[in-house]
């Protein structure tokens with residue numbers, strides 16, 4: 001039988017989102033406990049770490065774009081402070097992104113994207129095939145043209161988790177390597193998790209946030225797993241194949257390659273609605289590899305060092321849920337879908353301010369978790 005422990009904040013989930021919130025909340029003087037059987041072992045581990053608000057902009061998602069852009073702007077200072085606090089580096093690389101087209105349809109899609117980006121005041125530069133190959137000489141000659149987005153960068157998500165764990169420890173955050181069994185509700189308020197007690201519990205467990213015991217169903221955040229199979233290759237660091245993020249649609253399948261400073265290239269990713277399945281399949285692996293080879297024939301010479309499948313936390317409108325729920329004592333930071341690594345700095349600031357007693361700014365009302373749930 002455990003003793004009851006208390007803290008100002010209990011965070012269920014120690015991925016990049018949970019740890020960033022924990023670090024920022026602890027900096028504001030709150031006592032914080034993170035509960036996670038394998039911190040950083042969920043979507044944060046599998047992600048590619050692309051920070052791509054401009055390349056990944058979608059029609060009708062302007063509020064999400066604004067949040068993504070805010071977070072991208074905060075990245076340099078977030079990284080600087082995190083690297084100072086942790087004494088380690090996180091591979092933040094301001095490398096830009098090149099999206100390329102293979103045929104006339106892809107070219108038309110990139111032209112549409114460029115027009116949409118321009119209408120939103122976002123900067124992107126259409127390039128001819130020759131201009132693409134001047135930037136990335138090892139691209140296949142069949143590339144028909146592209147779009148350069150100078151502002152879309154990357155961070156090494158795995159090093160980010162390591163740095164956050166160190167920074168959290170330095171700020172006094174307690175990380176308990178245990179699964180959250182049950183959220184405890186008493187007199188219509190959440191009072192803790194299992195034997196732990198706290199005036200505020202935050203669900204930051206990615207796609208598992210909607211799968212926790214103890215909560216009334218109408219309060220559970222409607223997150224679902226969206227599987228992404230993703231590969232890791234190693235390149236010759238002295239003669240890198242590419243020097244920036246490269247994306248393309250090959251035979252209708254989107255792919256991206258994210259080159260790290262240390263020679264790793266992250267090649268992703270599928271989008272599959274298969275529940276909590278994390279099987280790595282022969283079909284997806286071979287498609288990712290053959291599409292990548294079509295884009296960059298030199299991929300054939302690289303070492304394939306990891307095959308994996310992560311689960312993105314999808315939400316019904318592709319936007320995150322940030323803030324209090326209808327149940328007192330319970331907040332959510334989940335549903336970040338394809339943008340969890342990008343949105344960590346802003347999510348952490350929004351939640352930490354709320355946890356320290358402020359109201360969530362009306363600027364973020366679109367991301368209120370209660371938009372999906374009925375009042376209790």
Ligand code: GLY
Pocket residue numbers: 048050228268269312337338339
């Ligand atoms: N943001 C890239 C992905 O989710 O695959």
